[in-house]
Amino acid sequence: xxxxxxxxxxxxxxxxxxxxxxxxxxxxxxxxxxxxxxxxxxxxxxxxxxxxxxxxxxxxxxxxxxxxxxxxxxxxxxx
Numbered sequence: 243x244x245x246x247x248x249x250x251x252x253x254x255x256x257x258x259x260x261x262x263x264x265x266x267x268x269x270x271x272x273x274x275x276x277x278x279x280x281x282x283x284x285x286x287x288x289x290x291x292x293x294x295x296x297x298x299x300x301x302x303x304x305x306x307x308x309x310x311x312x313x314x315x316x317x318x319x320x321x
Contacts, residue, residue, distance in 0.1 A: 243267060243268060243271070245264050245265060245268070246263075246264045248260060248261065248264070269290070272286075272290070273286055273287075
């Protein structure tokens with residue numbers, strides 16, 4: 243499967259819905275595969291949410307670390 247490319251600009255109010263539709267089939271496929279493996283729907287959906295939350299936090303932490311690193315570099319240049 244290939245994720246459909248966005249057709250709307252980032253500022254468009256329907257962009258988020260478009261993204262959801264683009265990944266929906268993958269989520270259903272993942273759900274089906276996990277059910278076949280023996281996991282319950284509740285476990286799978288909770289795990290998907292947890293993974294999404296953890297990924298968001300990790301990305302946020304990476305951005306903060308990157309900003310802190312750049313600020314340290316600027317501080318060293320200023321000394």
